[in-house]
Amino acid sequence: MRKAARLLLLLVVTALALTAPVPAQAGPGTAHGRSVLGLHSGWSFHRGEAPGAAEPGFDDSGWDRVTVPHSWNGRDGQDGGNDYYRGPGWYRRTLPAPTGGRVWLQFDGANTTTTVWVNGRLLGEHKGGYARFRFDATEALRPGRDNVLAVRVSNAPDPDVAPLSGDFTLHGGLYREVALVLTDAVHLDLLDHGGPGLYLRQQRVTPESATVAASTKLVNDSRSTARVRLRATVTGAFGEVVARGQSSVRAVGGGQAVDLALPLTIVRPRLWQGRADPFRYQATVEVVDTGGRVLDRVSQPLGLRTAEVSATDGFALNGKQLPVHGVNLHQDRPDVGWAVTPAQHAEDFRIMREMGVNAIRTAHYQHGETVYELADRHGFLVWTEIPLINLTTDSPAFRANIETQLREMIRQNFNHPSVVWWGLGNELWHDSPANNALLDRLASVVRAEDPSRPSAYASCCVSDRAGITQHTDGIGYNKYFGWYTGTFAELGPWADQLRAADPARPLALSEYGAGASAFQHQENPPSVVPASRWHPEQYQSAYHEAYWSQLRQRRWLWGSFVWAMFDFASDSRDEGDHPGRNDKGLVTYDRGIRKDAFYWYQANWTDTPVVHLNSKRWTSRTAASTTVRAYTNAETVTLRVNGRQVGEPVSGANRVAEWPEVLLRPGPNTVEVSGFKNGRPHTDTAVWTLRE
Incomplete structure (x- = not known):
């Protein structure tokens, strides 16, 4: 009985500890200098307008109960139709009231415009969906009484707040962490653009x-x-x-x-x-x-390091040339949108490490603190950028807002050694005097805030030497030869001609890629219509083979970044095997399938033994004669079909092994590729069934 009583007492004490407010103290800095209390649970949420919801006595008993991080577009933002909800949403919860010192409300990211009240008192408004921001809540809190926090978030379009456009879903809500920060009255600045002080x-x-x-x-x-x-x-x-x-x-x-x-x-x-x-x-x-x-x-x-970009030698880390094997990275997941957990971010980095990635571009906005921390820890180079995309408003309010978003990004991420490039925008559609003046102003902000890092810009849809390409230290281009225009073979000549025209300009390929369904297959597809519902995986493979074969010869490029690492939500799209999705990822949206092109890069970018049978998911066949292909970095690779060797072993020196005109028999066929890497065997197998 005494053991049971002790267990019951322990459970009661634990429950009280988890639910009790922070205790009163002479000042939060007395023991630890600063403390942080996460506000994850206890939230009520209403999608839509709610007149009077800022007042503490408002009745929210009929609202949904949610935890934060939270987004209201997890489902309707990924199903196509370009009809996902963009408007206001309200969040409410009670707050503890510590005494002494200062109390700050910290929001790690809320999209897009956020207005905050405590006990009906307006603390302030933040415009911008991607940066951390804080409000001083000290004077609004009432010690010893219930305190009500009310937050209105709206992802409705606003002509004064970037982005005005973008080929991705703009998920609304309190989609990153919210916390109380407790400090002494004397402290490092918490209101310095959300930075660490x-x-x-x-x-x-x-x-x-x-x-x-x-x-x-x-x-x-x-x-x-x-x-x-x-x-x-x-x-x-x-x-x-x-x-x-x-x-x-x-x-x-x-x-x-x-x-x-x-x-x-x-x-x-x-x-x-x-x-x-x-x-x-x-x-x-x-x-x-x-x-x-x-x-x-x-x-x-x-992290102590030097980083340089050069028109002749590409990128150098600590004085040594380093090929940049980069990918573009969005921040969403199925059904939750941008409300992604730290564990999910960590999974993304494990997958990228597996492929051999050493750099990411955080398309097309500042990502959360967790991403930069993981990049630091894993040694990834980061090109992070503000959401200046496609369109601008020629107004003082828009210019002031995007400059604020730039200062927030720099100050919040200044200390991360992984951050190498400050990105000033992506694909402005107009080479106008206003856009040139804006980019020139933003480049001067980078020089003043952080002269130790180069600025960069990703250009598309205007002349390659347009004025808007001339303001940053390095320039990147988004080129999709063989997808939206032209053919694969145009990439290398284009790069060489651009370099010859401006040999002193450091150049990068900031985006390149092709869509692919992991469930659609065609042998040697001659072309693909990007806007169609037919995106065979084999076309993406051919695209990346052709691109990387040209890129690896041009070491003077300071970087190349695949578009994209993972499929992501773009509710306006209706193509491939799923509406509402951009399927150019090398990995599916749910992270469940690594597409064939993933293994092409793994074979080229890592020393990990790679023997990957291409088209292995194409299990139902109608043609008896087929070409068998494998991505590999093994010394030699052997093909066996139904236990019998086909032809001679093939060298893996070019990272592709190929056997044309292989005959399948009616019914199931066991196809096996095997090779040796560092003296050890590696095998990949599939069963392809030929339908009569």
Whole structure:
């Protein structure tokens, strides 16, 4: 009985701990400097307008109960018809009311315009669907009483907020994390465009030493002067301190903010080397009062590295040329839209690593913190960009908003070593004076905010040397020869001619790809109509074989990025085997099937043994004679059909093994390809049934 009673007591205590508000304390910085309380559960949601919902006494008992992250377009945004809901949605929940210090509401991403109230008091509005933002909720909270948070989110089109257009579903809702952040009245700035308040500026990196300035903005939200100092440490893989610094005591007046920077030197630094060695230090800055009490503490990743783009040598990491094997990456999943879990993001990175990817372009917007953290950890290079897509509004409000979105992206991701390129937009349709002036302004913002990283732009649909291609440090082009226009063979000559016309301009291929259904098959399809419902997988394979064979010869390109890594929702599309989907991914939307072209890149981009039988899902056949193909990096590959070897072993030197005019017998046929890699056998098998 006593054991059962103890178990019951433990369950009660645990339940109380999980549901109780944060306890009152003298100040959140007393023990830990800063704390974060995730607001995942307890939300009520209504899709549509709800007059009066900002008021604390509003009756939301009839609303849906949801958890956050949440999107209201998970299903209607992926089924085609271009008719998914774009309008307002409301969220409400109660909040704990910690006492002492400051309390901030933090939203990691909400699309597109978000307005926030606490207890009926308006905290503010944020316009932009992809960046983190915060509001100071301190004065609106009532200690010891229920507090009501009300949030109105709308993904309705707004001519003053980018993107105005895009070939992807603009999922609405609180689709990333929401949290309360508790700090002391004296803290690093939380309202600096959603940034961490700590910016690690690498000033000099050599094999002997690295010099870093830990730049901060210190804010005193109290009414009295605070006397504080900054204390900084850099730690290595096992927590060992490799650098430290401390400022003198500073007096910061009530309601004031000051900029402070600490120089830090790391002797014989270990560099962040991309996928070869994605080593990171951790830099921590503390705000300490004269009594030694930690008022605030912020930690950020520190990956020491240099990165350059060149018109002649392509991309160099830490002074060494590195071929950029990139893919474009959207952020959605079936049925949930953009409300993707950290585990799902981690799965995406595992799949990309498997294929040999070493770079991603976060199309066409700033992705969430989890993505950049995973890129840091796995050694991926990142081209991240603002959602300046297709169309613009020539208005002061639009220009101010997209500039704000750029500053948010830079400051929030400044410390991630994976971030190499700041992207200023994609496929503006008009080479107008207004668009040129806008891109010129945005390029100047990048130079002022972060001169250590190059800016980039992805061009399409205008002249290759149009004015809008001339503003950034590097230029990328979205080219689909053999899909939307022309033939596969045009890619190489196009690149060579463009380079010859402007030999000093660093060039990249920012997009290339072809649609494919994993369930539609045709041997040697001569062409495909992109807007049709027939996208045989074999055409995508032929496309990527032709493209990569040309790209790998042109090492002067600073990058190439496949469109796209995964199929994604585009509700306006009606093509391939599924309406509402862009099927150019190398992996299906649900991540369940790696299409054949995936293995083409794996054979070219990795040392992993690859022996992959192409068209293996094409199990029902009507033609007795067929060409058998395999992607491989094995020394030689052998084909057997129904246990009998066909022809001689084929070399895998060109990553493709092929056996023409192989005869299948009526009924089931066991087709097996096998090869040796590093002295070990590898086999892939399928059963193809010939229908009489």
